[in-house]
Amino acid sequence: MSKAIRDVYGSVLAELAENNNDIVVLDADLSGSTKSGIFGKAFPERFFNMGIAESNMVATAAGLSTTGKIPFVNTFTVFLTTLGLISTRAQICYGNLNVKLAGAYCGMSDAFDGATHHATEDIAVMRSLPNMTVIVPSDAASTRWATKYAVEKVGPMYLRLSRDVYPDLYPENTAFECGKGAIVREGKDLTVIACGLLVHKAIEAAEVMEEKGVSVRVVDMYSIKPIDKELILRCAEETGAIVTAEEHNIFGGLGGAVAEVLAYGGAGVPTEFVGIQDTFTESAPYKDLLKKYGVDANGVLAGIEKVLARKK
Amino acid sequence: MPLSQERVAELNDLCRMFRIDVLKAVHSIQSGHPGGSLSVCEILTLLYQELMNISADKADDPNRDRLVLSKGHAAPMLYRNLIEKGFLPADSMSGLRRIDSLLQGHPSNHTPGVEMPSGPLGLGLSAAQGMAMGLRLNGSKARVYAILGDGETNEGVVWEAAMSAPKFGLSNLTAVVDYNKVQLDGTTDEIMPLGDLASKFSAFGWNVITCDGHDINALYDAFGSAKSYTVGPSVIIADTIKGKGVSFMEGKAAWHGKAIPDAELATAMKELGGEA
Numbered sequence: 001m002s003k004a005i006r007d008v009y010g011s012v013l014a015e016l017a018e019n020n021n022d023i024v025v026l027d028a029d030l031s032g033s034t035k036s037g038i039f040g041k042a043f044p045e046r047f048f049n050m051g052i053a054e055s056n057m058v059a060t061a062a063g064l065s066t067t068g069k070i071p072f073v074n075t076f077t078v079f080l081t082t083l084g085l086i087s088t089r090a091q092i093c094y095g096n097l098n099v100k101l102a103g104a105y106c107g108m109s110d111a112f113d114g115a116t117h118h119a120t121e122d123i124a125v126m127r128s129l130p131n132m133t134v135i136v137p138s139d140a141a142s143t144r145w146a147t148k149y150a151v152e153k154v155g156p157m158y159l160r161l162s163r164d165v166y167p168d169l170y171p172e173n174t175a176f177e178c179g180k181g182a183i184v185r186e187g188k189d190l191t192v193i194a195c196g197l198l199v200h201k202a203i204e205a206a207e208v209m210e211e212k213g214v215s216v217r218v219v220d221m222y223s224i225k226p227i228d229k230e231l232i233l234r235c236a237e238e239t240g241a242i243v244t245a246e247e248h249n250i251f252g253g254l255g256g257a258v259a260e261v262l263a264y265g266g267a268g269v270p271t272e273f274v275g276i277q278d279t280f281t282e283s284a285p286y287k288d289l290l291k292k293y294g295v296d297a298n299g300v301l302a303g304i305e306k307v308l309a310r311k312k
Numbered sequence: 313m314p315l316s317q318e319r320v321a322e323l324n325d326l327c328r329m330f331r332i333d334v335l336k337a338v339h340s341i342q343s344g345h346p347g348g349s350l351s352v353c354e355i356l357t358l359l360y361q362e363l364m365n366i367s368a369d370k371a372d373d374p375n376r377d378r379l380v381l382s383k384g385h386a387a388p389m390l391y392r393n394l395i396e397k398g399f400l401p402a403d404s405m406s407g408l409r410r411i412d413s414l415l416q417g418h419p420s421n422h423t424p425g426v427e428m429p430s431g432p433l434g435l436g437l438s439a440a441q442g443m444a445m446g447l448r449l450n451g452s453k454a455r456v457y458a459i460l461g462d463g464e465t466n467e468g469v470v471w472e473a474a475m476s477a478p479k480f481g482l483s484n485l486t487a488v489v490d491y492n493k494v495q496l497d498g499t500t501d502e503i504m505p506l507g508d509l510a511s512k513f514s515a516f517g518w519n520v521i522t523c524d525g526h527d528i529n530a531l532y533d534a535f536g537s538a539k540s541y542t543v544g545p546s547v548i549i550a551d552t553i554k555g556k557g558v559s560f561m562e563g564k565a566a567w568h569g570k571a572i573p574d575a576e577l578a579t580a581m582k583e584l585g586g587e588a
Contacts, residue, residue, distance in 0.1 A: 024449070048445065048480070056472035059435040063442020066427060067450055068374065071442070087435050095421045095429045 002167040003140040006104055009161050010035025012147040013072060014042045020151060024064055026050055026057050028075040033163075034104035036074040058084035058101070062091035065098045070151055076110060077103030077119035077160065081126060092156045093129040100150040101126075102159045106136075106196065107247030108276075108293065109163035114283035120276050124252025126158040127225045133178060134225040136160040136195040136254075139169040142222050145176040153178065160196065164286065167200055169220070179226040187217030190307055191235035191242055192300060195221050195254050198245035198274070201290075204297035209304060216304065224254055229261045236267035241311045243272045243303040247295050250275040270310035274303040315362070320528050326361055326396065327353050327528075331557045332586035334388040335572060337405040342571040344409060344417070347561060348461060349389040351492040351552040354526050356381075359457055360393040363535055368398035371424060375452045378443050380428045382436020383461035383490060384418040385569065390426070391415050399425030434467025436460065437487055441477050444485040444545075455539065458487045463495030466504045471516075477545040478517030485545040486538040487518075490525065492554035496568045513547045525550025558583055 017023040017039060024046045031037035031049060040047035050057040054075055061071035073080065080103045081088075092099045103122055110117040127134045133155065137143035143161070150157050169184060176182070184199060185206050192202040199220045206216035217239055219231065236242055242262065244255035255273035262271060276293050290296040315323075331350055338344035356379075360366070364377040381390050388408060394400045400414065400423070407413030414423050418431030428439045440458035447454050464470060477485055489509060493500050500506050510520045519541040523530040531550065538546035554568070555561025558580045572580070581587060 024446075046449065050476055051472075053469075053472035053476065055435070055469040056438045056441075056476055059438030059469065060442035060445070060473075060476070062435075063380075063428065063439035063444075064446045065442075066378075066421075067443055067446025067452075069446045069449065086432050087438070090432045091429050091435060091439060 002165050004165045005137060005143050005162040006035045008140045008143040009102065009147055010038040012144050014039040016148060016151055017043055017046070022068055022070045023072065023151060024048070024069045025072045026061055026074065028052055028054050028057050028079070030075050030104070034074040034102070036072070054079045054083035055087060059087040059091060061099045062087055062095065062097050070098055070100065072100045072102055072150070074102050074104060076117060077106045077122050078117060081119060081122040085125065089129055093131045096131045096155055098154050100157050100159065102161055104161050105163045106160045107162065108281055108286065108289045111286035111289050112283050115280040118281045120249045120281065121252065122160065123224060123246070123248050123254060124256065127257060131156050132225060133157040134160070135178070136222055136224055138196055138199040138220050138222055139166045141168065141170040141172055141174050142176060145174070149178060162196060164197060166197065169199065176222065178223050179228060180223060181219045181221040181228040181231045183217060184220045185216070185218040187215040188239055189215045189241070190304065190311065191217040191219055191239045192245055192304070193219045193221050193232065193235065193242060193254065193258050194245040195224060197247050198295060198300065201295070201297045202245050202300050205300035205304060208297070208301060214308065221254055221258070224257055227257050227261060229265065232258055232261045233265040233267055236262060236265070236269045241270045241307045243274060243300065243307050245274040245295070245300050245303065248275050249278055251278055270307050272303040272307040274299050315529065315532050319362070323357060323361060323528050327357050328557070328584055330357060330389060330392045332581065332584050333392050333405055335558070335577060335580050337388055337408045339572040339577045340406065341409045344388055345385040345569045346572060347494065347554040347564070347567040348383060348490065348492065349386045350556045350558065350561065351525070351554045352383065352386045352459060352490045353389055353556065354528055354531060355459060355488055355490060355550055356389050356393050358528055358531050358535070360397055364457070365454065366397065368425070371399065374450065375454050377455045377457070378427045378440070379457045379459065380436040380440040380443070381419055381430055381459050383433065383459060383464055384430035387415070387417065387419050390419060394425040397425065433461065433464040434469040437470055437473040440485060440487070441473050441482060444482040445480060447484060448482070454484065456485050458485070460487060460489050462489055462491045462493060462500055462506060462509070463503070465489065465506060465509070474513060474516045474518065481543065482545045483542045486535065487545065487547040489547065489549045490552050491549050492552040494554040494563060494565045494568065496565065498565050510549055517544060519544065519546040520549065521546060522549045522551065525552035526556055
């Protein structure tokens with residue numbers, strides 16, 4: 001089975017709101033795309049369409065949170081994390097307010113709309129804000145958990161969501177934990193630490209390598225902040241090489257977060273970073289973009305080959 | 313019912329005292345914003361000391377009125393009002409802008425009595441709008457006040473909120489523009505002409521009230537008229553003077569964010585009847 005991440009998020013949010021009157025939802029004229037409209041139809045009195053005004057939307061959510069509400073703020077990832085950033089920083093994070101930011105079209109998942117609509121720096125931006133929690137779901141079950149967790153956990157949270165369809169990775173009742181990563185495929189020769197779509201690409205790459213006699217471990221680092229330091233250092237020690245993989249600039253995102261842990265832990269193992277190579281992207285079918293910008297299974301394989309060459 | 317003459321006199325005397333204490337604090341740390349603190353003095357003092365339903369004993373009361381000082385650089389005047397209401401210790405002003413102090417250069421909600429961080433201009437009206445939406449959903453009768461600078465209205469997000477608050481019919485929201493006609497680099501006419509502010513808000517669907525922002529009676533009537541308007545949000549365009557109360561600061565952009573030298577403080581204290 002596979003499901004579009006935005007569909008899962010939208011329906012789970014509406015489902016949770018049936019038993020929680022404090023959940024309120026804001027969107028900036030994209031509720032049909034972000035799927036916050038599912039909530040909007042079910043609970044019109046708690047749904048605020050703010051028009052195309054992201055700064056106003058995020059700051060309004062900051063105010064709502066001080067009255068006991070749990071605002072979920074929705075728009076395309078790139079607009080949320082740029083136009084919404086001043087309020088996110090100065091009000092929500094500085095004030096440690098209970099606001100949930102859901103970035104709907106992460107990475108290049110709004111493929112045809114091109115570079116202006118792709119979000120390739122959002123993890124770097126969001127994880128550098130004190131008090132912010134950063135979660136990147138990788139399938140329907142983890143999206144369900146992340147949405148539920150956002151309601152339960154008090155404080156600022158950023159959910160990096162995709163427009164795309166991801167195959168199921170976890171059983172429905174999997175126990176996820178903020179601050180933890182999950183080993184989704186065992187291996188001993190190296191570890192690919194990935195998030196979101198790239199977890200699936202890493203598994204594909206690991207299957208190819210298995211035929212070549214190389215055993216690749218794959219970690220789904222769905223919690224980017226806080227990050228599972230213990231697991232990263234254990235993987236470095238047990239497999240001796242790390243590849244990070246993300247649909248994001250190679251600077252400042254998951255790769256940066258993992259590198260910080262490795263450096264701090266004195267792990268000193270060969271490390272490669274799979275991601276968008278500090279460049280702007282373009283309009284095209286999603287599959288073609290993933291291929292050209294090196295964030296598909298072949299991109300992960302290239303990273304694996306490089307790290308293996310360094311490991312020897 | 314209008315305020316009694318005695319109460320007006322008391323409030324005016326509080327304003328005089330607050331001006332003295334704010335200038336002393338800004339002088340002491342040699343940093344801060346005297347001009348905009350003085351222009352907003354009567355507005356904040358009337359709200360905090362007379363109109364708003366707030367109490368330090370019940371600081372978390374869900375039905376308390378809320379105020380967002382969107383022009384966060386006037387923080388010293390906010391702090392002095394919060395001291396008077398018992399949210400902060402009496403000697404707090406001496407900590408303004410100093411290390412490990414509760415009194416940040418711009419307001420933080422970690423300071424008792426402060427509802428929302430502010431400082432980066434333009435965001436406070438949106439945040440106040442969110443509070444008004446939330447309180448209405450909660451069935452609360454509490455009112456929300458957003459205090460804006462006039463220079464602040466250069467920020468585009470102010471007009472995003474100006475457009476949205478009437479859509480949601482937020483009659484529990486009152487914005488106040490401290491219309492002192494001076495910003496950091498010069499007069500508002502020189503830096504970014506505001507044109508007819510009243511007509512601009514009116515065109516967006518606000519109930520617009522204009523008054524003398526240093527006249528307690530006029531402000532009292534303006535807030536009363538905002539409260540009785542039940543269709544949507546009201547904005548009070550309060551005609552003020554930057555640096556009000558200190559002759560050499562009045563109307564001068566130079567005193568927007570300038571440290572006060574000893575001699576000037578002495579002159580100011582003399583004019584306000586304080587001790588240097």
